[in-house]
Amino acid sequence: MSRSEVIPPPGLFYWTVHGLARWLWPFFGGIEVKGRENIPDRGPYLLLSNHQSVLDPFFIQTWIPYPIHPLAKSTQFAGPIFGAAMKRLYSFPVRRFQVDPQAVRTALRRLRAGYAVHVYVEGERSWDGIMRPPRAGTVRLALKAGVPIVPCAVAGAYDVWPRWDRRPRRGPVQVAFGTPFRLPQIDDRRRRNDAVPEASRRIMQEIASLLDLPTATANTTED
């Protein structure tokens, strides 16, 4: 474990936010979790999930008994209060308008230090509840890191708070964690790029099959 990447232990703020969904959502529609036994006892691993709602981080992280480090869009760190809160939740930023090597470096450093990193593979919330293919950058990260991958699916969160509405509603939510799997670790950039399509299919299938999520296909009309 790299000593320079040792991160302060979580405080009261982290554990309060961590428990919110588990404590409160039973009053707002219920939350069902499957496959908790698939969550490793410790990192390093990559948790890869779909993204239906802004509430997904609460619904997912509440089941992981130690801090997990989510990749979040950089604009969420812009405000002083929200930005400070994001850092206390162990988030780290990625700039979406460019290839962001610092985000990759931070992710790899945290994995090498033994932590778990969470990435929403689609890169954004779904507009219509249908899961899109993973972003190539996420797949390249998975192929470069060579750590176990824990697939995770969220369902029902889109009905609770779709991207196009301003307010959440009550509703049941399901979260499922799948059996960890590995992708080959590929150091050569060209070979890694060649491996992206097959790895993308595998990741998407592993996530979608957990809760039978609808996925984008050739017949899906939206981009």
Add this chain to the structure above:
Amino acid sequence: MAIRDVLWACPICRVPGGIGPGEACRSCGTTFRRGRGARIVARTAAGSEERPAAEWLQRVADVPLPGPRDDGSILGPEAVRVKTASRHKPLYFGRRLLGWVEVFERPVTGMLVLRTDALHFRTGDGSTKEVWELAGLRGIQPASSALQLALPDRRVASVKFLESSVRLWARVLTEALRADCRRRGLELLELQPTIRTCVIT
């Protein structure tokens, strides 16, 4: 974030950008609201129809996008609020560099026009005029209610549409960019995180 952002064309009369403020179609008068869960209810004079967003989107999938008009414009003028970021600030966790964050300036309100070769933005008082050539764009990303553009001079612009659909603009801009690339002998490969093209052989 609004229903008009997801339904970039009215699924009843099939007019692109038909749904405006108040979630009502400016063309056929249909009103839209959120129904059960994430379903969308369309209310017309003939009655109500409730469907998941994905089904409404299927209905508009083959709606033709607006093409160039006689004056060379494709879309707009449209009321927008634009904020730009020309620098990034480092973000630290303890002493360790965590990453970089865009520093946005104060937003300005104005009108945006998409032409075949560029996006033109100007404020109402004319104090700000910007032309962003399509050939110079480095990235396009639709957020929930804003279109985020990576500009040629390393700036980032976040364009919030006050009365129109962000996804309509993203689609039409993408097609305009594709056409612009072809005119320059290039094929558009990727939009995110950066625009990638290849030479047409």
